[in-house]
Amino acid sequence: MAFRLIVPKNRLNTLAHLCNLKQSKIIGTLNRNLSVSASHWKRVAFNLSDIGEGIREVVVKEWFVKEGDVVEQFDNLCEVQSDKASVTITSRYDGKILKLHHDVDEIAFVGKPLIEFDVTDDESADVEEVSKAAEVVKGQVKSDDIEIKASTINPNKIITTPAVRRIASENKVNLAEVEASGPNGRILKSDVLEYLNIIPPKNDSNRSKPLIDKPCVQSTVQQPMRAADDRVEKLKDVRRVMFKAMTAALKIPHFTYSDEVDITDLVKLRNSLKVDAESLGVKITFMPFFIKAASLALTKYPILNSSVDEENESIIYKSSHNISIAMATQSGLVVPNVKNCEQKTILQIARDLNDLLERGRAGKLRPDDFQNGTFSLSNIGxxxxxYTKPVIAPPQVAIGAIGTMHIVPRFIGDTDKVQRAHLICVSWSADHRVIDGVTMAGFSNEWKRYVENPNRFVLQ
Structure with a gap:
């Protein structure tokens, strides 16, 4: 059975290109009263553009295309992860993909080639028509049309990885002739290497043999157990970002200040507001109160909401309170921030915090979620x-860590009466180059006054 594909004569060059056919193989006689105009193709490099402030490299997480695919503008090409956020890269060209410069989990650098395209200079060419023609792979051309056998195997339909396709292409191997040994018929790298006689084939002849052919004689000597081999794993994704961030952070001279905070009244207030907040579609925890208290304290002690310009030996005071919150995700610990806390109510902060938590669990955080953080809080509780000694996240100059809540007995004032109290411990770390102990203690006491007397929030 064969399919006959009729292609206009002024598209023969384009079709030959997309189908990887040489023009000498296109058989036919063109009518003399028709002229053939060849489309002009050029090879262009698609560079990875800047996708976030200060980001210089990303990790390729998934390819949505493969070499040989024909794509249009705004088609999804791949997903990359940068600074703990996933970003989908889309095409800016209409054309054919010639080369993918990186495999999955490899590092791609901003400004360097990510993909190479074959694009046409002929803007009047009917790209849709040519793309449909290109879907019919190598065949036979007769007269003024192209005849392609349905039995021809399309190598792009074979299940394998881009790395294996690259090896096969470089060695001119037809993947349809390679025997697959991977799951679900996947062709592995070793399959191609065996096909090329680079490595010896798998010897399965001994797999079905019995373990012992002779009568079993129980050994009286216990064989020592062989220790497992050490495993080497390259740092990538969140761990790699953490490695770089903490290396830079520990160049900062830290000092830590800790205190005990009674949140008994805050527990009562939060419990009384919990149902009303849920009726508005907001889950309210203690964290929004801690964030708002930090923002109010930063207004009084703005140096803690700053960064250091080492080169010019100056301090940059930040006008916005973008408070970073450490949260655990499947990818690891990430620190997005709630923007402009100085302008928001506790309910608005709670809504923004819930949104960050949901997108963090789903791996949908954006680069903007991590940018321009000015102060950090971590709930280790x-x-x-x-207690802990939190590490500053540069270029910030301070961070707080809140411990777990304990219920303990406490004396009421100077009396002998004892009441049930809810206590937490908080630890603050600061950049000792610009912040002294008195300033850190003053900030902590101001934060503590709001948390221990939450009615003060009403005055703000």
Whole structure:
């Protein structure tokens, strides 16, 4: 069975290009009263553009295309991860993909080639028509049309990886002739190397043999167990970002200030507002109160909401309170920030925080979620910690860590009466180059006054 594809004569060059056919193989006689105009193709490099402030490299997480595919503008090409956020890269060209410069989990650099395209200079060419023609792969051309056998195997339909396709292409191997040994018929790298006689074939002749052919004689000597081999794993994704960030952070001279905070009244207030907040579609925890208290304290102590310009030996005071929140995700610990907390109510902060948490769990955080953070809070209490020494996230100059809540007995004032109290411990770390102990203690006491007396929020 064969399909007959009629192609206009002024598209023969284009079709030959997309189908990887040489023009000498296009058989036919053109009518003398028709002229053939060849489309002009050129090879262009698609460079990875800047996708975020200060980002110089990303990790390729997934390819949506493969070499040989024909794509249009705004088609999805791949997904990359940068600074803990996933970004989808789309095409800016109509054309054919000639080369993918990176495999999955490899690092791509901003400004360097990501993909190479074959695009046409002929803007009047009917790209849709040519793309449909290109879907019919190599065949036979007769007279003024092209006849392509349906039995021809399309190598792009074979299940394998871009790396294996590259090896096959470089060695002119037809993947349809390679025997697959991977799951679901996937062709592995070793399959291609065996086909090229680079590595010896798998020897399965001994797999079905019995373990022991002779009568079993129980050994009286216990064989020592062989220790497992060490495993080497390259740092990537969030761990790689953390490695770089913490290396830079620990160049900063830290000092830590800790205190104990009674949040008994805050517990009562939060419980009384919980149902009303849920009726508005907002889950309210203690964290929005802690964030708002930090923003109010930063207004009084603005140096903690600053960054250091080492080169010019100056301090940059930030006008916005973009408070970064450490949260655990499947990819690891990430620190997005709630923007402009100085302008928001506790309910608005809670809504923004819930949105960050949901997108963080789903791996949908954007680069903008991490940019321009000015101060950090970490709630280590969710994992049971009481005290810690938090590490500053440059270029910020301060960070706070809130421990788990304990219920303990406490004396009421100067009396002998004891009441049930809810206590937390908070630890602050600051950049000792620009912040002294008195300033850090003053900030902590101001934050503590709001948390211990939450009615003060009403005055703000």
């Amino acid at each position: 969710v994992v049971g910690g009481t």
